[in-house]
Amino acid sequence: MNFAHIADVHLGAKPDADKAWGKVREKEIYETFTSFIDYLELNPVDFLLISGDLFDHVPTEDEIYSVDKILLKLKETNIIYVTGEADYLKKDSPLWHYKFMSNVYLLNGDDFNRAGNADELEGKRPLYADKIVDCVHFEKYKLDIYGVCQYNPENERNDFDSIHIAHPEYTNILLIHAGGEKVEPFEWDDIGTLKKFDYVALGHKHNFLEKKEYKSYYPGSLEPLDKEETGPHGYIKGYVDKSLMSAKLVPFSEREYVKLDIDVDETTINSKLVNQISLSCADNPENIYQINLKRGNKCFEDFDLSEIKSNYKVVSVSGEKGIEINPKLLMRHNMENALGERLKRIDESGSVYRDEAEEIYSLKMVTALWGIDNLNLVMMAADSGAAEYANRYVKNNIKDEITYMREQTGKLLEKKEDIKNKLQRYKNRTGEINTTNEKIRDYNLKISEIEFKDKYVDGNYERKRLNVMLWCVFPILICLALYVAVAFFPSVIYGVEKRIYKIILIGIILSIIIAYFAYKIYNITQHNKKIKKHSEYRNRIDIIEKEREKLIFKLSEYEIDNEKHKFFVGEEEKVNEKLEDIERKYKVYSLILD
Numbered sequence: 001m002n003f004a005h006i007a008d009v010h011l012g013a014k015p016d017a018d019k020a021w022g023k024v025r026e027k028e029i030y031e032t033f034t035s036f037i038d039y040l041e042l043n044p045v046d047f048l049l050i051s052g053d054l055f056d057h058v059p060t061e062d063e064i065y066s067v068d069k070i071l072l073k074l075k076e077t078n079i080i081y082v083t084g085e086a087d088y089l090k091k092d093s094p095l096w097h098y099k100f101m102s103n104v105y106l107l108n109g110d111d112f113n114r115a116g117n118a119d120e121l122e123g124k125r126p127l128y129a130d131k132i133v134d135c136v137h138f139e140k141y142k143l144d145i146y147g148v149c150q151y152n153p154e155n156e157r158n159d160f161d162s163i164h165i166a167h168p169e170y171t172n173i174l175l176i177h178a179g180g181e182k183v184e185p186f187e188w189d190d191i192g193t194l195k196k197f198d199y200v201a202l203g204h205k206h207n208f209l210e211k212k213e214y215k216s217y218y219p220g221s222l223e224p225l226d227k228e229e230t231g232p233h234g235y236i237k238g239y240v241d242k243s244l245m246s247a248k249l250v251p252f253s254e255r256e257y258v259k260l261d262i263d264v265d266e267t268t269i270n271s272k273l274v275n276q277i278s279l280s281c282a283d284n285p286e287n288i289y290q291i292n293l294k295r296g297n298k299c300f301e302d303f304d305l306s307e308i309k310s311n312y313k314v315v316s317v318s319g320e321k322g323i324e325i326n327p328k329l330l331m332r333h334n335m336e337n338a339l340g341e342r343l344k345r346i347d348e349s350g351s352v353y354r355d356e357a358e359e360i361y362s363l364k365m366v367t368a369l370w371g372i373d374n375l376n377l378v379m380m381a382a383d384s385g386a387a388e389y390a391n392r393y394v395k396n397n398i399k400d401e402i403t404y405m406r407e408q409t410g411k412l413l414e415k416k417e418d419i420k421n422k423l424q425r426y427k428n429r430t431g432e433i434n435t436t437n438e439k440i441r442d443y444n445l446k447i448s449e450i451e452f453k454d455k456y457v458d459g460n461y462e463r464k465r466l467n468v469m470l471w472c473v474f475p476i477l478i479c480l481a482l483y484v485a486v487a488f489f490p491s492v493i494y495g496v497e498k499r500i501y502k503i504i505l506i507g508i509i510l511s512i513i514i515a516y517f518a519y520k521i522y523n524i525t526q527h528n529k530k531i532k533k534h535s536e537y538r539n540r541i542d543i544i545e546k547e548r549e550k551l552i553f554k555l556s557e558y559e560i561d562n563e564k565h566k567f568f569v570g571e572e573e574k575v576n577e578k579l580e581d582i583e584r585k586y587k588v589y590s591l592i593l594d
Contacts, residue, residue: 001046001141005236005247007177007203008221009033010086011067013056015225016288021313025223028254032223036235036252037070044076045237046141051203051219052084052150052177059087061094071102078123079104080136082147084177084203089149107134107147107175128166132159135166146197147175154182160191168196171241177203179218188214199240199247207231208249215245223253227290227315230257255286257315264319265296266367269401270303271408277305281312293319300325301363325366327358337387339365346591353584357591364394398589405582405589412575412582419572426565429558436555443548447541454537 011033014026040048055063071079081104083089089096089108099115100106105123106113108131114121122138123145129135135146144167148159165172174197178184183204188211194200200216202209206229209218219236221229234252239245260280264273273293281289289312293303300322308314327343334340342365346357368390369382382390 001143001171001241002237002239003047003049003199004040004045005049005051005201005217005219005238006036006222007051007201007219008053008084008206008225009050009223010053010056010221010225012059012063013225015223016315019313019315021288029223029225032252032254034070036222037073039252040077041073044074046077047145048074048077048079049145049173049175049201050079050081051175051201052082053086053203054081054083055087057086058090058093059095061098064094064098068098068100068102068104071100071104074103077103078138080107080145080147080175081105082107082175082177082203083149083151085150085153085155085180085183088153089151105136106149107136107145108149112136126166130162132162133164137170141171142169143171143173145173145175148177148184150177150183155184156182157184158186159184160186160193163193165196169242172197173199173201173240175201175203179204198242198245199238208233208236210247217247219249224255224257224288227257227259227288230259232256255288255313256284257290258284258287259290259292261292261294263294263296264303265299266301266364267397268299268301268303269404271404273303274305274307277308278311281308285312288313288315290315291317291320293317295319295322300367301360322363325359325362327362330362330366331358333381334387337382337384338391339369339382339387342391342592345594349591349594351587351591353588353591357588360588361394361592364397365390368393395593398592402586402589405586409579409582412579416572416575416579419568419575422568423565423572426561426568428565429562433555433558433562436551436558440548440551440555443544443551447544447548450537450541450544454534454541 009029011030013029014022015029016022016025054067059067079102083095083106087095089106095106095113096109098113100113101115104113105121112121112123112125122140123136124139126135126137126144133146133148135144137144144165146163146165148163159176160178163174174194176184178186179202188194191214194214194216197215200214202216202218205218206221206225207218208220208231210216217236217238220233222233222235224230224233232249232251232253233256234250236247237250238247260277262273262277277291281287291305291308291314302322303320305314305317305320309317328347331340331343331347335344342361343358346354346361351357365382365387369386
């Protein structure tokens, strides 16, 4: 039989709740689970194994019902479910009493908590199932699936000792949520029972883990839930019978947590570091990153990664801050050497950039003079020769940074010019959009008015036909009345000549013939007028609709232009901010070099 194995889905969890993308992650856990079930609906398996913590908490009846409706899609799949320490099975919880409409078998549940009659189920509970280690037997596959549900959020008992395989000749599978300090703790070497199973579906650990010699697998969570859960996440796709077992992890998550270790030293330039990290993050911008700056022995300087934090999902940064140094104290200890002289010159400059220049120069000089192993020497006087050498080294380093900044400035100015050309092409179309929307509304109103008129054309036509019919029938009725009054009664009572009777009868017949043809001619004429009127209204509507379509097309062009305009305005602001930052740094560095 082929199967899919999941665990630790944790529906309802709220990872990164304090981050801007927290709401997206909470929703994403449900969406990934739903997408996974949709995938299994199109690519059915015989069994879906869920080994605990399907929910992030003891679920409410509404939450169970929502998941049950999703699982109803798997009409060809038997779903075996045991609980973990998060969604543990307790007697006063809705899960204990809920009856699944889908093909879920909740082990340790009454009749597996299925809504149908137990006799109708494909899987049967054998006599050798007990209260701790439940079992469901599928005769079609010669298969026994054993399982242990968790009844408490903590369980330090080891239930593996209670597990005994009743029929070794069957294919035997075990589902259990285990492996934590307070959740079914166990050591692999102590559990020989596992080796007897053809597949062991474990849950609790959120990263994929396999012990092939025990045929035991943790699928990990469908979506990673914490920054420590790095690497791919998904489900296990497998096949098992008495002679063969295969299992592999199939990635299915929307994103991953990625840890970036970046080496930095005293030669690292902040802008180059930002570019380096940006390139790494840009490969998979939807992933969530942990950035760890690994500092070398003489790397004391602060780094500014605010641009990275604003452009990508960064859950944490370590090593961003260097060592705090007091430039004033450092100057007092080094008044007789190049370090103190330079700090004094910067201090006496009176520049608005004085404090920043002192801090940067101090950091660079300390980096050049001392290492991390000798931090106790940082605030002491440096040797004059060493200070002179370090001063030249720092100046050369700053000159290199200025050269790099000039290169960056050139590129940014080119980009700014390109953005300027783009902004001339993609103008702010807000006024045109508002005017066009007004015209489209006017056209919609005109179309509604014409459609209203067109709607009543048939009604007017029917009313006029009725009026004409009545006018045609009226002479016939008069003739009939004359016939009765003048011909019929007098001929019977007074014996009036039959000639008069014939004349009136002929008049009636002629009236009927004339009325018939008059009605037919009128009906044809008015029908043609009705068609003509409909056609006239339809043509007017078509003309207006074509004009409206032109406006809608133009509106879409305006909206595209507006979006591009907004985008390039934002890009221009970013470029200006970078240029201002470079200009500020240039003035700071120039103050150091003066």
